[in-house]
Amino acid sequence: MTLRADLPEETLAGVLAKAFGNRSFLIGFVITLLVAAIALLSFVWTPHDVTKLVIADKTQAPSPAHWFGTDHFGRDILSMIMVGARNSIAVALVAVGIGMGIGVPLGAFAAARGGIADEALMRVNDLVFAFPALLSAIMITAIFGPGAVNAIIAIGIFNIPVFARVARAGALAIWPREFILAARAAGKGMTEITVEHILPNIATLLLVQGTIQFALGILAEAGLSYVGLGAQPPMPSWGRMLFDAQTRMVTAPWMAIFPGMAIVITVLGLNLLGDGIADILDPKSRRQR
Amino acid sequence: MTYLLKRLIIAAVTLVLASMVVFAVMEILPGDPARLMLGFNASTDQVELLRNQMGLNAPLVLRYLHWAGGLLSLDFGRSYTYSVPVIDLVRERVVVSLPLALIALALSTAIAIPVGLFSASRQGRAGDTLAMGAAQLGVAVPNFWFALMLIYLFAVWLRLVPAGGFPGWSAGIWPAVKSLLLPAVALALPQAAILARVARSALIEVLNEDYIRTARAKGLPYRAVLWRHALRNAMIPVLTILGLQFAFLLAGTIIIENVFYLPGLGRLVFQAITQRDLIVVESVVMLLVAAVIAVNLLVDFSYAVVDPRLRGRQ
Amino acid sequence: MSLLEIENLSLSIGDTHILKEIELAIAPGEVVGLVGESGSGKSMTALTVMRLLPHLARASGRITFDGIDILGATEDQMCTLRGDDIGMVFQEPMTALNPVKTIGEQVAEGIRWHTKAGRAEAEDRARKILDRVGLPEAKFPLSRYPHELSGGQRQRVVIAIACALKPKLLIADEPTTALDVVLQAQILDLLRDLVSEVRMGLLLISHDLAVVTEMADRLTILRRGEVTEAGDTARTLSEQLHSYTRELALASMHVPARPKTHLAGSAKPLLEVEGVSRDYPGRRRSLFRPAEPIRAVDDVSLTVEPAQSVALVGRSGCGKSTLARMILALDKPTAGAIRFRGETITGKAEPELKPARRDMQVVFQDPYGSFDPRQKVEKLVAEPLHLLEQRPARAERRDMVAHALDEVGLGPRDMDKYPHEFSGGQRQRLSIARAIITRPKLVVADEPVSALDVSIRAQILDLFAELNQKLGIAYLFITHDLTVARAMSDEVLVMHEGRIVERGRTADVLDNPRSEAARALVAAAPDLRRAIARRMQEQG
Numbered sequence A: 001m002t003l004r005a006d007l008p009e010e011t012l013a014g015v016l017a018k019a020f021g022n023r024s025f026l027i028g029f030v031i032t033l034l035v036a037a038i039a040l041l042s043f044v045w046t047p048h049d050v051t052k053l054v055i056a057d058k059t060q061a062p063s064p065a066h067w068f069g070t071d072h073f074g075r076d077i078l079s080m081i082m083v084g085a086r087n088s089i090a091v092a093l094v095a096v097g098i099g100m101g102i103g104v105p106l107g108a109f110a111a112a113r114g115g116i117a118d119e120a121l122m123r124v125n126d127l128v129f130a131f132p133a134l135l136s137a138i139m140i141t142a143i144f145g146p147g148a149v150n151a152i153i154a155i156g157i158f159n160i161p162v163f164a165r166v167a168r169a170g171a172l173a174i175w176p177r178e179f180i181l182a183a184r185a186a187g188k189g190m191t192e193i194t195v196e197h198i199l200p201n202i203a204t205l206l207l208v209q210g211t212i213q214f215a216l217g218i219l220a221e222a223g224l225s226y227v228g229l230g231a232q233p234p235m236p237s238w239g240r241m242l243f244d245a246q247t248r249m250v251t252a253p254w255m256a257i258f259p260g261m262a263i264v265i266t267v268l269g270l271n272l273l274g275d276g277i278a279d280i281l282d283p284k285s286r287r288q289r
Numbered sequence B: 001m002t003y004l005l006k007r008l009i010i011a012a013v014t015l016v017l018a019s020m021v022v023f024a025v026m027e028i029l030p031g032d033p034a035r036l037m038l039g040f041n042a043s044t045d046q047v048e049l050l051r052n053q054m055g056l057n058a059p060l061v062l063r064y065l066h067w068a069g070g071l072l073s074l075d076f077g078r079s080y081t082y083s084v085p086v087i088d089l090v091r092e093r094v095v096v097s098l099p100l101a102l103i104a105l106a107l108s109t110a111i112a113i114p115v116g117l118f119s120a121s122r123q124g125r126a127g128d129t130l131a132m133g134a135a136q137l138g139v140a141v142p143n144f145w146f147a148l149m150l151i152y153l154f155a156v157w158l159r160l161v162p163a164g165g166f167p168g169w170s171a172g173i174w175p176a177v178k179s180l181l182l183p184a185v186a187l188a189l190p191q192a193a194i195l196a197r198v199a200r201s202a203l204i205e206v207l208n209e210d211y212i213r214t215a216r217a218k219g220l221p222y223r224a225v226l227w228r229h230a231l232r233n234a235m236i237p238v239l240t241i242l243g244l245q246f247a248f249l250l251a252g253t254i255i256i257e258n259v260f261y262l263p264g265l266g267r268l269v270f271q272a273i274t275q276r277d278l279i280v281v282e283s284v285v286m287l288l289v290a291a292v293i294a295v296n297l298l299v300d301f302s303y304a305v306v307d308p309r310l311r312g313r314q
Numbered sequence C: 001m002s003l004l005e006i007e008n009l010s011l012s013i014g015d016t017h018i019l020k021e022i023e024l025a026i027a028p029g030e031v032v033g034l035v036g037e038s039g040s041g042k043s044m045t046a047l048t049v050m051r052l053l054p055h056l057a058r059a060s061g062r063i064t065f066d067g068i069d070i071l072g073a074t075e076d077q078m079c080t081l082r083g084d085d086i087g088m089v090f091q092e093p094m095t096a097l098n099p100v101k102t103i104g105e106q107v108a109e110g111i112r113w114h115t116k117a118g119r120a121e122a123e124d125r126a127r128k129i130l131d132r133v134g135l136p137e138a139k140f141p142l143s144r145y146p147h148e149l150s151g152g153q154r155q156r157v158v159i160a161i162a163c164a165l166k167p168k169l170l171i172a173d174e175p176t177t178a179l180d181v182v183l184q185a186q187i188l189d190l191l192r193d194l195v196s197e198v199r200m201g202l203l204l205i206s207h208d209l210a211v212v213t214e215m216a217d218r219l220t221i222l223r224r225g226e227v228t229e230a231g232d233t234a235r236t237l238s239e240q241l242h243s244y245t246r247e248l249a250l251a252s253m254h255v256p257a258r259p260k261t262h263l264a265g266s267a268k269p270l271l272e273v274e275g276v277s278r279d280y281p282g283r284r285r286s287l288f289r290p291a292e293p294i295r296a297v298d299d300v301s302l303t304v305e306p307a308q309s310v311a312l313v314g315r316s317g318c319g320k321s322t323l324a325r326m327i328l329a330l331d332k333p334t335a336g337a338i339r340f341r342g343e344t345i346t347g348k349a350e351p352e353l354k355p356a357r358r359d360m361q362v363v364f365q366d367p368y369g370s371f372d373p374r375q376k377v378e379k380l381v382a383e384p385l386h387l388l389e390q391r392p393a394r395a396e397r398r399d400m401v402a403h404a405l406d407e408v409g410l411g412p413r414d415m416d417k418y419p420h421e422f423s424g425g426q427r428q429r430l431s432i433a434r435a436i437i438t439r440p441k442l443v444v445a446d447e448p449v450s451a452l453d454v455s456i457r458a459q460i461l462d463l464f465a466e467l468n469q470k471l472g473i474a475y476l477f478i479t480h481d482l483t484v485a486r487a488m489s490d491e492v493l494v495m496h497e498g499r500i501v502e503r504g505r506t507a508d509v510l511d512n513p514r515s516e517a518a519r520a521l522v523a524a525a526p527d528l529r530r531a532i533a534r535r536m537q538e539q540g
Helices: A012-020 A023-044 A077-113 A113-131 A131-146 A150-174 A177-187 A190-226 A237-244 A254-283 A283-287 B002-027 B031-039 B045-054 B060-072 B084-121 B126-140 B143-157 B173-207 B208-219 B222-260 B265-274 B280-304 C043-051 C075-081 C103-115 C119-133 C151-163 C181-198 C208-217 C233-239 C244-250 C319-326 C351-360 C377-387 C394-407 C414-415 C424-436 C453-473 C482-488 C506-511 C517-522 C528-539
Strands: C004-013 C016-025 C031-035 C056-064 C087-091 C169-173 C201-206 C216-222 C226-232 C273-282 C294-304 C311-316 C335-340 C358-361 C442-445 C474-479 C491-496 C499-505
Touching: A012 A023, A012 C394, A023 A077, A023 A254, A023 C031, A077 A150, A077 A190, A077 A237, A077 B002, A113 A150, A113 B002, A113 B280, A131 A150, A131 A190, A131 B002, A131 B222, A131 B265, A131 B280, A150 A190, A177 A190, A177 C358, A177 C377, A177 C528, A190 A237, A190 A254, A190 B126, A190 B222, A190 C043, A237 A254, A237 B143, A237 C056, A254 B143, A283 C151, B002 B060, B002 B280, B002 C151, B060 C335, B084 B222, B084 B265, B084 B280, B084 C056, B084 C075, B126 B173, B126 C474, B208 C151, B222 B265, B222 B280, B222 C491, B265 B280, B265 C087, B265 C506, C004 C043, C004 C233, C016 C043, C016 C056, C031 C043, C031 C208, C031 C506, C043 C056, C043 C087, C043 C201, C075 C216, C087 C151, C103 C119, C103 C151, C119 C151, C151 C273, C169 C181, C181 C201, C181 C208, C181 C517, C201 C208, C208 C233, C208 C244, C216 C233, C216 C244, C226 C233, C226 C499, C233 C528, C244 C453, C273 C319, C294 C311, C294 C319, C294 C335, C294 C499, C311 C319, C311 C482, C319 C442, C319 C474, C351 C358, C351 C377, C358 C424, C377 C394, C377 C414, C377 C424, C377 C474, C394 C414, C394 C424, C453 C474, C453 C482, C453 C499, C474 C482, C482 C506, C491 C506, C499 C506, C499 C517
Parallel strands: C031 C201, C031 C216, C087 C169, C169 C201, C311 C474, C311 C491, C358 C442, C442 C474
Antiparallel strands: C004 C016, C004 C056, C216 C226, C273 C294, C273 C335, C491 C499
């Protein structure tokens, strides 16, 4: 995903008008909002209580009482999906926060300083990139035992070099511009220029990358929970639900179908949102239409 | 030459640093690894014996050098639970995981590049919209869930392929490949969706370059320009993603093996985690990290094949 | 009988009308100039003839080339025409060649495609045409890649591609705009020779009236997609029947009024540059040997006195911009010292530089790149106020910005706009407003008008002159354009390969250049007055 760093020169009203004329953005925005709303709703209300095991109701097919059926403990799948959304969103969001919070300053600093600082950062990046999130999670689990926090740390660590790279590449494209030279001629230092000129100009780039990493984080969290390295029972999580469904594919396929769809729709929504933002704000992609 | 040499040195340094990280992580493990392995019922003598066996009483630097030296000669140590050299376990398992990853990589490339070309050359038309819609959906599908759905469809419902398990290469090439087919498809399709999107946008970006106009002004038809001028230039971002995808594929392989009950490295590492067979965990992680670094080096080298500016001839 | 005849051509892209009822004809062996300012539709006319327009473009009217109806031709027919009977040369040589293919492949490709020649034969012919455009085999074998060539050399390769099959018509779209004047003269000579060798028609598109006058038999002047005037070059320019033609010609030759000139040696110097050099690390040949440094600026000394206007001229890559950056303390010299108002500024830390920066500001070339698109004019123009000992309060700051805007001919209401709401010329005014808001003693202007259309350029030069006269600001003008140097400076410094090779009063240097580099520059610089005079003689 390559994005140009020099961003169009738009007013907020113009951007908003374009945003609501962009199909990707609109669909993505609505889906994302809906998923977030469902996760919030689950704090106050779910169709059934997910902490209660009702063995009498186990592995029931979808019905008016249980729209998405029940699992092997008789828990309502819909309610579990609603509560599981919290976990997915929380893990992915915190992991994006870790990645941005550490990666962006590192990348911006490396771009501003150049030389050895830059080279060192790129080498550390190479190092972290050699450890896919799953491998980090395996190592962390080997040390601390399984848990939801492991997933956050593992995905977050992997996000750091991603954001560092995007921030660095974006900043490097801005630094040689003449308005930066003008700011330097006006006596502005490295930090002031980074805060006043560089960051605002790469903000949209980071926003788009943020939605991509958010989506990837949800996928990664599901994968980690699925192999038992993420959220632990009884906390409902989409990946864990799929793990439970695996051995019951023949008798209770709904146990696998609905949590999977929840993941697909959430990730699709976030990706559409990211595409939409990139479309709206990147003059290059607009020219291609 | 300097470009290749520089990349080689960087890869070597990264590998050494990565080995230090893996080693250090295993070092900071809370508690005594020997005690952890033997459980709390073991006697002090037993623990001390194992400690000596594992070389845990030597100074840190020496232990690292010993371990790293072992890695170089493919001596990873002995698995505690299996009581065999780890390399033997790895050798047994890698013949499942590696073919799986390679088939998936080949499949994903073979699907993605033509789709990217198709979409880029029909930019904005119905075919492009449809293909990119499908890709958008494909990116959102977790591979292990896709695997479950494939099992449900092909193994449970249509009964075309086995739902899991691996007959071993001794059972013949076709049965072995057949049992890897579904997992490979499950791994490849989501990756292909990402790659097709990258290929399309790389091609479109290249098609807007000035030299494409020069080629058109020469009298080459659009199709010839696409093949002769655009494709090779668009390969650079595609290669980058391909390299990154290999890391994801390896991780994906580990997960997918659990869906299909394939006796690969993934199964090995998860069993080792539950059994706290740390030497196995350490070795497999190190091996996969080395594979990722090697593939990235390969990608760096292929940049130089594609792009003469990196060959540094002057 | 015309080779190319454009009749009543109109073009629109989406809802935007690009061209309206264009008429133009070229006979074999004739050079026709198509002149206009940016956005006048020159390039679109060329792309319509080539049928290389964007998808949504709709053309109407009639284009006949060699008896073929271009607008009615199929894509296959166009492919046989392009590169064979019609060649095209583009503006930007740095990006016009495929970076991953050798120049031999790229020249031979068209030959093989059109003549069905074998590889060996096509390469043979490619070799010949490359020799012809001035790229001999010894230094430029077919196996060279574009990145191994300079801009001028790449443009020769593009010309070789376009002329490989001896086309009947060559379209050259601003072929020399990205090159410096000396390269420009060489490329124009080459085009002129090729035209007479194979009697091809040449459609030369340019914004530069002087270049077109030197080259073209006839010219067509475009404005906002319409032909305003067309005819023999000499007659059109001497009579200037249409007011727009007159405007263009006058703007090209405009010299701003500067009654107070400044004689060197009349005051204590404001800026002194002493023996300054700047090395850049060169390309590494081996990992084990340190790279040979490249000397961009080599032992340069110069002085600028208060209120004096000095032009620093030279070819592209001669080191003039590097020198400017060092003077502005944006780059550190490898050797030598720079003194401003008697104080050494080289090697000083940023906080100590503040007083110097306050009195020394900068105007850059690119009116689009010199403003942060995310900030409003008020903040942008006020940026140097950061250098004042006492930062002004908000109301005071607005007053100062309003005043600066007023001085450059903009209104106080412009303060709350974003830079993209201004045209190129207005942005350059903003740039100047930002430069003068701290009341500096010296303004360094790096090619401040070379990205502007001629009519706007004249206005900006007037503004520079006025500020120099009114506020006594000294200028260091960095430019490759001798017209600008002549119009604006008291003294000229000629820079060549990192060194200053000649200096003196502007008129003396430009009328009687002594050094070889200065002579080459002066000889190559297009001059409208001279070109018209020559045309008058030729065409009676």
